[in-house]
Amino acid sequence: MMHRPPIKFCKQCGTAVEYRIPDDGDTKVRAVCPSCDTIHYENPLTVVGTVPSWGDRVLLCKRNIEPRFGLWTLPAGFMELNETTTEGAARETVEEAGAQFEMQDLFSLVNVSRVGQVHLFYRAKLTSDQFDPGVETIEARLFLESEIPWEEIAFHTTRVTLECFFADRRKGGFSLHHLDV
Template identity: 65%
Template sequence: MPPTPRIKHCRACGTPVDYRVPVDDNRERAVCPACHEVHYQNPCNVVGTVPHWEDKVLLCRRNIEPQRGLWTLPAGFMELGETTAEGALRETIEEAGAAIEMLPLYTVLNVVRAGQVHLFYRAALQHLTFDPGPETIEVALFSEADLPWHELAFRTVRVTLEHYFADRRSGHFGMHHGDIT
């Protein structure tokens, strides 16, 4: 696992921080010697959807790094002030311009080395009119047989799609969780 980037200055007052175990804690944290602010570093949530229509899923070809030009599910970083479902809906609208009905949470995947948790919801497409945003080159619907497996941007997308198509074949959609190592 790559080292966690270290905080150098207090976000509250700008003083260089010290690393030590605060009182009533059990691990080293960045602590400001001037204002005593304790700075925690926590994983980021990535939220998205698996938009589907009949036997197909909607993918977006990325127009940004990382993985520009590769295919992904519509997803991105959750913003403050929104729920995971609200963030997943927002990302789907921003990246694909797709109208969806949100369905249950589908996969929760820990990406420890990147300090992220990826949460994907199933989503039913309401129609086939799309208006992709600037982060997306194009959108397309793919059946399992036509899916560009070797051109997927992220392992969490691959794992989520593998679960989706296996569940679709079985006729039962469950909740999936796991770790990407």
């Protein structure tokens, strides 16, 4: 179940909406305006980020914001309107880590249907080991696989993406991972 607050008012005319199955043949309960008949669709949010690597190390960011303040994550965040998934992943990596990198292939697509999100992570090859983290990050640091603070990882999507990344690296090749968590 999604954790976003329900829509209360029509974005077109301001009337209080009703939650019901629309009269247009739809089969799902939607927020429908009883005044202007506008149907308000609630869709998943997209989180985009990177798995930045420098040799055998991966860059993680210690969160300076809630949720999960003080825990480690890959640089990622919500995709903005008018940007592609790669543009959003690059923006988040710069904002959170101040990293310099070359974007690589899509690495993982993780469905988090219980909170209405889809997470996309791209591999990124760091071109410098110097970072300038933004305000959302306490610290940006490189970790060997053996150094990852697994008990301090902020999100399950980060954990499963890192596990796939290190498993692929041990195999000698990277593939796209599609996961449901």
